[in-house]
Amino acid sequence: xxxxxxxxxxxxxxxxxxxxxxxxxxxxxxxxxxxxxxxxxxxxxxxxxxxxxxxxxxxxxxxxxxxxxxxxxxxxxxxxxxxxxxxxxxxxxxxxxxxxxxxxxxxxxxxxxxxxxxxxxxxxxxxxxxxxxxxxxxxxxxxxxxxxxxxxxxxxxxxxxxxxxxxxxxxxxxxxxxxxxxxxxxxxxxxxxxxxxxxxxxxxxxxxxxxxxxxxxxxxxxxxxxxxxxxxxxxx
Amino acid sequence: xxxxxxxxxxxxxxxxxxxxxxxxxxxxxxxxxxxxxxxxxxxxxxxxxxxxxxxxxxxxxxxxxxxxxxxxxxxxxxxxxxxxxxxxxxxxxxxxxxxxxxxxxxxxxxxxxxxxxxxxxxxxxxxxxxxxxxxxxxxxxxxxxx
Numbered sequence: 231x232x233x234x235x236x237x238x239x240x241x242x243x244x245x246x247x248x249x250x251x252x253x254x255x256x257x258x259x260x261x262x263x264x265x266x267x268x269x270x271x272x273x274x275x276x277x278x279x280x281x282x283x284x285x286x287x288x289x290x291x292x293x294x295x296x297x298x299x300x301x302x303x304x305x306x307x308x309x310x311x312x313x314x315x316x317x318x319x320x321x322x323x324x325x326x327x328x329x330x331x332x333x334x335x336x337x338x339x340x341x342x343x344x345x346x347x348x349x350x351x352x353x354x355x356x357x358x359x360x361x362x363x364x365x366x367x368x369x370x371x372x373x374x375x376x377x378x379x380x381x382x383x384x385x386x387x388x389x390x391x392x393x394x395x396x397x398x399x400x401x402x403x404x405x406x407x408x409x410x411x412x413x414x415x416x417x418x419x420x421x422x423x424x425x426x427x428x429x430x431x432x433x434x435x436x437x438x439x440x441x442x443x444x445x446x447x448x449x450x451x452x453x454x455x456x457x458x459x460x461x462x463x464x465x466x
Numbered sequence: 467x468x469x470x471x472x473x474x475x476x477x478x479x480x481x482x483x484x485x486x487x488x489x490x491x492x493x494x495x496x497x498x499x500x501x502x503x504x505x506x507x508x509x510x511x512x513x514x515x516x517x518x519x520x521x522x523x524x525x526x527x528x529x530x531x532x533x534x535x536x537x538x539x540x541x542x543x544x545x546x547x548x549x550x551x552x553x554x555x556x557x558x559x560x561x562x563x564x565x566x567x568x569x570x571x572x573x574x575x576x577x578x579x580x581x582x583x584x585x586x587x588x589x590x591x592x593x594x595x596x597x598x599x600x601x602x603x604x605x606x607x608x609x610x611x612x
Contacts, residue, residue, distance in 0.1 A: 372572075372573050373573070377573070381571070383567065388567065390569045394514075400516055404514075432534050434533045436511070447512075449531050
């Protein structure tokens, strides 16, 4: 048998074998199997119908979470936050008087004038003390459009009296109030702020008031009573 | 859940508080004093640093009186805001004065300002009769030149 004949015989055998698969007859299931499958599919369809009906009747429940903290607990937490922030930021208080307001920090106080209505925006006249204690003379003056500074000095004692006149909108001092009290005192023109910086070694008092047009500061190397007398002497 | 939100908000506020160091009042910044970590105001009682700008000209005022001071030096500098937290000194706008007494006032002007934000930095050094010195730095409120 030669090779070509063998190949043709083999080819025919393969084709015959695969042709038989395409011509395989359909399987016939038994009656018992068919009844069982019918029952299974019927049960499946009933379950699907039941699920659809139950979703329409009872929509999905949502769970609401309510806070478990009472009002007392919330207040306690808020207080703790405020106390913690005050320690971090530093204790700050607001200062209010008849002519001034400001912010009190732990070692200094920032003051601003309260009444700005119709006040001059430049130095239109120079404020000066007509009467000063004996021995004091004008040592220096310094003028700008918003500020006028006069320094009276006693050359023998080296004591000074400093007078500053400010346009109200530019009045922005920082007063040392770490160990000193800022108080209001009565003067002829109304009330003035007063800080007594005096100690055992030095005398120094600050008086600040609003004269209607400007803010006047007098910082004198005198005790509180002598400084108030100085203002009375000048009818301020 | 609300407690977690509260704690998160507190954390953010704490972060802001620890980084903030400038006092703000009403609609404008106010002058503030930088004394570093040393005890401030042992000699000085009312340091003043003020800026007034009119028609492109800045008036810089620095003044202080110190109880028991025998010598006061002030270095006054006009500064222009550069960006972030940086301030540049304006050319030709730094002045120094020293007096042998307990009170000083220094007023200077600088004209021809470019647009921007400006402030005055005043560094006061007060010395008492025992040779003890105190240095404090005061910044004025900021003003804009448009």
